Amino acid sequence: MAAALQVLRHLARAPSGPLLLGGPLARLASSMALAEQAQQLFESAVGAVLPGPMLQRALSLDPDSGELKVRDRSFQLRQNLYLVGFGKAVLGMAAAAEELLGQHLVQGVISVPKGIRAAMEHSGKQEVLLKPHSRIQVFEGAEDNLPDRDALRAALAIRQLAEGLTADDLLLVLISGGGSALLPAPIPPVTLEEKQTLTKLLAARGATIQELNTIRKALSQLKGGGLAQAAYPAQVVSLILSDVVGDPVEVIASGPTVASIHSVQDCLHILNRYGLRAALPRSVKTVLARADSDPHGPHTCGHVLNVILGSNALALAEAQRQAEALGYRAVVLSTAVQGDVKSVAQFYGLLARVAGARLALPGTGASVEEDERLCELAADLQLPDLQLKEALEAVVGARGPVCLLAGGEPTVQLQGSGKGGRNQELALRVGVELRQWPLGTVDVLFLSGGTDGQDGPTEAAGAWVRPELTSQAAAEGLDVATFLAHNDSHTFFCRFQGGAHLLYTGLTGTNVMDAHFLFLHPQ
Ligand SMILES: Nc1ncnc2c1ncn2[C@@H]1O[C@H](COP(=O)(O)OP(=O)(O)OP(=O)(O)O)[C@@H](O)[C@H]1O
């Protein structure tokens, strides 16, 4: 962070060339409104991680020999292919896999969210639906992202299919976010209800996805490598769409094809941390005690190839390419944005100010205090891959419009009973921050969107804001602070300018967390 601070000071003194005002870039920008460009970039980010194109990139089948190539590995197909899958994006992944490999597919079972087929049909996304005579059986379940009886039935069908395989077979496992809730198979005597309660309690008390999934793995027959073990001696290829920062295969959907490295002690620490150890059901204690003395130890997964197919980084890289094609100097800041939405909003607000000042008044920049405060905010967020120094250097060298891109999943501490999602809340908070940092001659726009197309329990994917937001809202009689106090960002955006700042994509059929874009455009 000290290095970034040094660069900030250096950049503040650095001379800058003239902006290309009135040049081709400015003309291009004026011909296409900034908001439209922002939405276009969001769509291109999502487009890069749609199931079909992703599978086509990762798999290639030689139709004559039946040789399947997955990255640099080869597998021989001869009507020996089976498929299972679980997760919010798995319907489209399965449709694409069947399209590519259908002639070798014997049977498949997938577990997908309740209502997803109807929703996709409704939004005209035929490409993510299975064909009428598909060999893949579909189970819908896990309403509200919680394991239920329907998901349990799906998990048992998946286990049965895996257990019936032989050494001649290949099992293709399609995995995406939401997979944990869609593949519940508690180890007896733990019941589904007990697992549901424990999961809910851990989530409500703020457990991270890593902690939550460590517990899920310890209590599950299929998570933490259990599915891979059930499929042994068949070969297993897992194609994974990541919805977790850093793309850890052992965490995404609780790693059903990755050997778990956690001990019972790890689980007890987590349960202690959230005050749940004392009140554990007897069944959970029994399973944990049994695991402690399990002579077989953790599952082995030597017969498995785990491949990350798509991620937030891939989506942002595409948006970056598109932004550059539109004439922006585009930099990916981080793909690991986590932390409380309020701190994340402060960071983006001040970043806009510090970067924008360099565009507005070349050679001067923001104040030293603002530079220092930005570095402090960045340090507090602890983003492992943050490219702040590079981004600010790029701004100085840009001499024209700049687009800073980031991704991840901030958290919202829900206090009110309002309607919203973390993207709309982040955008609204950034709108408030931008008001504090007037940038004069630089046009600013911030957009935040969930790549699955659904932000919290709303129909919008996210929202975009500009520095004028709070004053324009006040003129419409809308007090932003009141909406924020109740986590009511969606209601706010529905009313503000007739909903014009909401980002609507419909369900996209994919899910690689959220995308944040900050546009700085010298006027
Ligand atoms: N009123 C609200 N305001 C802000 N955020 C909210 C509100 N209600 C729910 N959320 C947030 O929405 C999220 C839950 O919605 P959603 O199902 O889209 O997220 P998710 O389960 O993390 O799935 P995904 O990663 O696929 O988006 C949680 O992060 C929750 O804090």
Ligand SMILES: O=C(O)[C@H](O)CO
């Ligand atoms: O299903 C899950 O466990 C989460 O979506 C993380 O992958």
